[in-house]
Amino acid sequence: MGKVFKLFCFLAIVGLMSSCEDDPEAWTQLPKDEISADSDNLTMSVNGQASTKGKVKLTAKSATEGVVTLTDVVPGYATVPVDVALVEQTDGSFNYNGTTQITTAPSRAEATGSDECFMTVNVSGKVSPDGKMTANVTAKGAAFYIGVYSNDSLALTYCDVPMVGKTVAYASVSDKPSLVITGVIPGDFVTTIEGVYPDDSGSFNGTSTTANGTEVKYSGKFNAGTGVLSLNVVPTLGTQAQGGIAKTWNLSHQAESDAENDYAFNPYPPLRMIWSAIDEDEMNAQQIALLASRAGGHFLVDLLNNITLNPNGTLSASYGDAKNIVIPDMNDMMTMIAWFFGLLEPNMEPTNTTWIQSPSNLAYWYTRDGMFYFVPDIAQIILQANKDNGTSEVSPEMILGIISSIAEMSDEELKALFESLGSMLEMPGLDLSDVDPAIVRTILSWIETGVPLHYTVDGEYLSLYIDKAMAEPYMTLIFKFLPILQAKMDEMAATNPMMSMMWGVLGIEKLSDLETIWNENTADFKIAISFDQSSRAGKSHRAAKKNYVQKFDSVDEAMAKIKAMITKK
Secondary structure: OHHHHHHHHHHHHHHHHHHHHHOOOHHHHOOOOOEEOOOOOEEEEEOOEEEOOOEEEEEEOOOOEEEEEEEOOOOOOOEEEEEEEEEEOOOOOEEEEEEEEEOOOOOOHHHHOOOOOOEEEEEEEEEOOOOOEEEEEEEEOHHHOOEEEEHHHEEEEEOOEEEOOOEEEEEEEOOEEEEEEEEEEOOEEEEEEEOOOOOOOOEEEEEEEOOOOOEEEEEEEEEOOOOEEEEEEEEEOOHHHHOOOOOEEEEOOOOOEEHHHOOEEOOOOOEEEEEEOOOOOOOOOHHHHHHHHHHHHHHHHHHEEEEEEOOOOEEEEEEOOHHHOOOOOOOOHHHHHHHHHHHOOOOOOOOOOOOEEOOOOOEEEEEEOOEEEEEEOHHHHHHHHHHHHOOOOOOHHHHHHHHHHHHOOOHHHHHHHHHHHHHHOOOOOOOOOOOOHHHHHHHHHHHHHOEEEEEEEEOOEEEEEEEHHHHHHHHHHHHOOHHHHHHHHHHHHOOOHHHHHHHHHHOOOOOOHHHHHHHHOOOEEEEEEEEEOOOOOOOOOOOOHHHOOOOOOOHHHHHHHHHHHHHOO
């Protein structure tokens, strides 16, 4: 019996051991591999926002301790290990909870200029042996949102109207978390708003004043789940930036000159070109200037009704459709002469009565030091053009990328680009090899500052203009194209006699004479567009100038009358 009893005990112990091996501790059965947030096995939130980005891995050390590793979950940190406490549940699953302090700057801080940024990360959730897991991640501290936001990571609006192609950084500036907004606020290309502290949900709002006195109300939210910054800015230009002209201005309809007073100039027609001569007895461009003022003015009054300079810095316009302007067949000489004669009529009443209102996000404005700055939004203009034309072949990113590439070129690279433009533009003989690269750099600077114009306010009249000093650098570039244009006009003159007669009307013999006049016989130069505050209510429109009917017995008589209209002062 003793031996049998001992054998029985031995077998019982072996059976018990076998039973234990078949039923291991529950914590050892928890999943050991990374679980992707976009899979069905992981449900994750980041700061209360559902997230499908990144991966989570639990490494259980015992039934009470483990490490949860967050991969690509916390922005700016590839991996974040968090020590967690494990608590077994009655169903065999485990709850976990842990917190860690991050004391290094995120990887994206360098691009923002931030040196030190810290945050606290807490992770909690539930994991079960069948591979299912939940993870609730809470990250607090500026470093969680530090980074550069653009393209898909930025939802920017200007007075609630979407903007594209912009960049906003959230950075540490003077030891304060700050928004650095680039290319958005007119007159303040780089706007830094210090002391922006998001709440636990990532939301923030406030009011700031720029260096130029513009008040900026801002509100937004960092979405921890998507990594997107939503930001709305509502600027109000400061008193100096508004320059006293923030209102709607109608294009002036003042006649170019007074036909009843020997064609004496009126001060504020819609368009005025002045190209006065040092010596009026020598070849000059005064006839060209008068012709441009009158003919150009007639086109302008049919293309532009008014502009609105809003206090928030946006510029909108009421304009006409250029497709409605019809130019007669140039081969029908008498009809063409009659139409051209109509363009020389001094009165500037429009024929167009239907106007289109431009969107408010295509252009901006401000004034500074006596100058008016027009700031076109290139990205928005391209998007609007694509929409109007039903195409998307040219994207804002493409154009902005080209501009950025040109801006980064050295002087030598720019000169090489100029030399190749002749073939690129299919203009053999075009030589731009001696064009100063500084001209290109000045034009590119307008993306930041806006296009500068002089402006004056005289009673109810506003005039925007460029003068000789402003035009000087670009006239040299324009003159490069004159020989090619001259060749085209000579070809046209071979089949259209009116082209040959044009030189007598212009007062020059060939286009290259313009360069000689500019360099040797120009006293003053100015191109101005004028607006006024007069009411248009109840005003009737004149007959269409472009269809002006004039009877001539011969072409010579017509040309003589045309020349008389532009040589009288």
